[in-house]
């Protein structure tokens with residue numbers, strides 16, 4: 653835990669708010685809600701992220717590109733997002749997640765370059781607080797955006813989910829307990845993730861995603877996020893009924909990320 657009682661998540665969100673408050677070079681920075689909607693609606697139609705998870709073998713793998721994390725430090729320093737994306741696409745990923753936040757050494761440019769090299773449905777993994785970020789994610793080629801329940805008051809969560817859905821983007825709504833799952837479902841989420849890593853402390857509770865599975869009805873798509881460190885971990889999550897697994901560090905630290913993915917997919 654960090655000093656003065658503020659958590660990792662608080663710090664990342666404070667940095668994100670400061671970034672959003674600064675004058676922006678991008679076109680969507682100073683637009684009204686209506687203009688944002690019009691701009692976003694003109695962008696190319698996203699791919700079906702949830703469909704890709706549900707149609708293939710279960711659980712579908714969302715393979716993540718992540719160069720570093722605040723808790724682990726460097727995972728694969730200087731890694732090329734396109735190169736990793738092509739390995740993921742060739743070795744059985746259903747979808748891909750791209751870390752776009754600078755605390756993870758990522759950016760929207762990574763997502764843009766991945767979009768240009770693979771056809772996989774893509775998740776923009778970022779700390780989204782406002783609509784401009786959703787439009788920017790769609791602009792660089794996202795098909796799905798992450799919204800973290802712990803970072804958003806209920807009305808804002810509902811509002812952002814609705815906005816994304818209007819732009820035909822899908823939303824992965826990230827939760828960490830039963831109350832947040834209820835909030836996600838009430839806000840209109842269809843794709844619900846449980847993160848086994850606590851974003852406040854970055855501590856891992858490897859059983860969390862399995863334990864919380866029972867609170868999400870089968871009509872939703874359930875993603876177990878984080879903490880897969882072995883093939884056995886993935887098998888355990890599969891057996892708990894997860895529809896999809898979101899896995900980053902395991903692949904990013906593997907000597908051969910493509911081989912590691914293929915081996916895991918074959919074991920499931």
Ligand SMILES: O=P(O)(O)OC[C@@H](O)[C@@H](O)c1c[nH]c2ccccc12
Nearest residue numbers: 847877878879880898899900901902
């Ligand atoms: O590297 P892992 O333990 O496989 O975790 C991947 C993913 O779940 C994790 O990167 C993540 C889940 N939710 C987030 C929110 C923000 C940043 C990162 C994340």
